Amino acid sequence: MTEMTPPDEATIVMDEAAMAETLRRMAREIVHGNDVLEDLALLGILRRGRPLADRLADIIQELTGVAPPVGSLATTLYRDDFRGGIGSAMDKGNTHFDFNVDGRTILLVDDVLAAGRTIRAAMDEVMDYGRPRRIQLACVVDRGGRELPIRADYLGHSMATTPNEWVTTRLHEIDGEDAVLLTRRTDLEEGA
Secondary structure (H helix, E strand, O other): OOOOOOOOEEEEEEOHHHHHHHHHHHHHHHHHOOOOHHHEEEEEEOOOHHHHHHHHHHHHHHHHOOOOOEEEEOOHHHOHHHHOOOOOOOOOOOOEOOOOOOOOEEEEEEEEEOOOHHHHHHHHHHHHHOOOOEEEEEEEEEOOOOOOOOOOOEEEEEOOOOOOEEEEEEOHHHHOOOEEEEEEOHHHHOOO
């Protein structure tokens, strides 16, 4: 007889309306935090950071009339856990942007901030393309568990999670819906 693993429990942290309002608030904060919007460029960390960067850029344009350029960063090859043989290289897309980073304010955009290793990798990659005036970070959720001294300049929601909890974002562009979910691994709680 095979023992069944109990299903993971998921809680909705943000629904579609809450995500829309969160991104709108973050865009207003980005506008207020950048005096020269013409020098601002957004780089979405693949995979879910890119659609979020596109949305933020659209809202910024709606609010100000300035359309910041948007690009994509695929940080897999810059991650220290991949280079050390710990992780696995997953093809999540390619880095692509058609603007010069020199002298610009680069806003990195990601869905979930956790250990900070993806953000460190993104900063390393950006520096390989030039020298920005400054680098900022926007994340929808900070789930805690930081291993590196990195924090978001623009943050949607902060929550403390345990090792058996995971935060997942779902986006219309990829998943067909907008939501932030907190999933609790019930099999880890029971020692399975």
